[in-house]
Amino acid sequence: MALYASILDLIGNTPLVDVSQLSPNPSVRILAKLESQNPGGSVKDRVALAMVLEAEKDGTLVPGTGQVIVESSSGNTGIGLAMIAKVRGYTLKVVLPENVSEERKQLLSIWGAEIIPSPGSEGSNGAMRRAQDLAAEHDEWWFPFQYGNQANVKAHLEGTGPEIWRDCPEVTHLVAGLGTSGTLVGVGTFLKQQNPDVQVWAIEPPAGEMVDGLKNFDEGFVPPIFDDNDGSDLLDRKMIVRPRESLEWTRRLIDVGVFAGISSGAVLAGAHRCATEVDDAVIVVVLPDGGWKYLSTGAWTDDLDEVVERAKRTMYF
Amino acid sequence: MPVEVRLPTVLRQHAGGLASVKANGETLEDVFGDLVRQFPGLAGQVVTEDGALHKFVNVYRNDDDVRYLDKLATQVSDGDVISILPAVAGG
Numbered sequence: 001m002a003l004y005a006s007i008l009d010l011i012g013n014t015p016l017v018d019v020s021q022l023s024p025n026p027s028v029r030i031l032a033k034l035e036s037q038n039p040g041g042s043v044k045d046r047v048a049l050a051m052v053l054e055a056e057k058d059g060t061l062v063p064g065t066g067q068v069i070v071e072s073s074s075g076n077t078g079i080g081l082a083m084i085a086k087v088r089g090y091t092l093k094v095v096l097p098e099n100v101s102e103e104r105k106q107l108l109s110i111w112g113a114e115i116i117p118s119p120g121s122e123g124s125n126g127a128m129r130r131a132q133d134l135a136a137e138h139d140e141w142w143f144p145f146q147y148g149n150q151a152n153v154k155a156h157l158e159g160t161g162p163e164i165w166r167d168c169p170e171v172t173h174l175v176a177g178l179g180t181s182g183t184l185v186g187v188g189t190f191l192k193q194q195n196p197d198v199q200v201w202a203i204e205p206p207a208g209e210m211v212d213g214l215k216n217f218d219e220g221f222v223p224p225i226f227d228d229n230d231g232s233d234l235l236d237r238k239m240i241v242r243p244r245e246s247l248e249w250t251r252r253l254i255d256v257g258v259f260a261g262i263s264s265g266a267v268l269a270g271a272h273r274c275a276t277e278v279d280d281a282v283i284v285v286v287l288p289d290g291g292w293k294y295l296s297t298g299a300w301t302d303d304l305d306e307v308v309e310r311a312k313r314t315m316y317f
Numbered sequence: 318m319p320v321e322v323r324l325p326t327v328l329r330q331h332a333g334g335l336a337s338v339k340a341n342g343e344t345l346e347d348v349f350g351d352l353v354r355q356f357p358g359l360a361g362q363v364v365t366e367d368g369a370l371h372k373f374v375n376v377y378r379n380d381d382d383v384r385y386l387d388k389l390a391t392q393v394s395d396g397d398v399i400s401i402l403p404a405v406a407g408g
Binding site for chain 2: 044073074076077123124125128146147177178179180182202204205206207208214215216217218219220221222223232235236237238239240241242315317
């Protein structure tokens with residue numbers, strides 16, 4: 001079908017592309033799910049849409065009323081929500097850490113969202129606390145709270161997961177990034193329901209090193225959707241991929257023609273490690289977004305050492 | 318066996334301001350025991366009184382989260398790097 005009633009109908013059903021040329025092990029295939037193909041440019045379109053539709057279903061949101069939605073995001077969830085808010089007639093305010101790429105800020109503005117900046121040194125945790133405070137001060141605002149909203153998981157449990165299974169029932173490993181944990185928990189749960197032998201690997205940036213806003217560990221944060229869905233029982237491995245490796249793999253993706261964001265490079269680096277440890281496997285990786293939003297970081301064009309230093313100060317997950 | 322333990326900013330005050338310290342042990346439990354002997358202020362910060370990893374702490378052996386290896390029973394080898402980081406979200 002090529003005729004759609006709304007841009008929102010284009011969310012989901014993203015393609016799975018064979019990038020096995022990047023596998024270090026000839027018996028291991030790597031297939032990449034390109035979430036950049038969503039209309040807002042990232043996997044978060046799915047989450048944003050699921051949360052809004054759920055709120056419309058229970059009457060919290062009424063389309064066309066200009067109701068205020070406030071959310072914290074490192075960018076992509078905000079961008080998805082901004083696009084949806086524009087189409088469905090809501091007003092969006094996004095609490096955004098200052099140290100995200102310029103393109104993320106611009107995209108939010110283009111779709112009419114108001115940006116409420118939060119200190120970069122406090123990372124996502126700081127932005128989330130600010131959004132929570134704002135929501136508490138304004139009863140009439142709706143706060144989707146992606147870290148605790150089950151619709152985040154549902155979007156992947158009912159969308160991303162079944163799509164992967166439909167396109168590749170031979171999957172043996174899922175490798176994806178850990179941010180809110182929605183992708184891993186939703187897709188991982190679905191795939192293990194189909195085949196309990198599927199292994200789920202989580203990749204994360206060393207973000208804790210960057211965030212110095214934390215005074216003690218009790219200010220750390222585990223997303224409620226991770227705990228509520230027994231995330232720690234679901235994951236088989238969880239590993240850090242550092243900015244240098246993430247950027248190297250973001251560049252290597254170009255060799256197979258895939259122009260993806262920096263967190264996609266991190267996920268590919270994780271898949272590469274996985275492929276060196278296993279045999280006769282089919283690894284599916286979820287690449288969260290495309291490269292467009294990171295052009296200003298010089299990720300592909302500048303000296304790698306310089307870009308690594310820049311990436312250490314930028315939120316890209 | 319000596320390993321390097323990298324401390325997050327929030328813990329350095331308990332370890333004389335150091336970002337990285339050496340500790341000995343066969344398992345992570347040994348390593349953290351040795352760490353507390355050297356820096357008593359770290360007691361209860363990473364491992365709780367019940368002997369479990371603090372909920373908001375992630376500990377990595379060479380970038381692999383030990384919760385998905387053998388937790389505190391995870392074996393360490395000479396030259397391993399153990400990183401302690403606060404749990405932080407993305408999205």
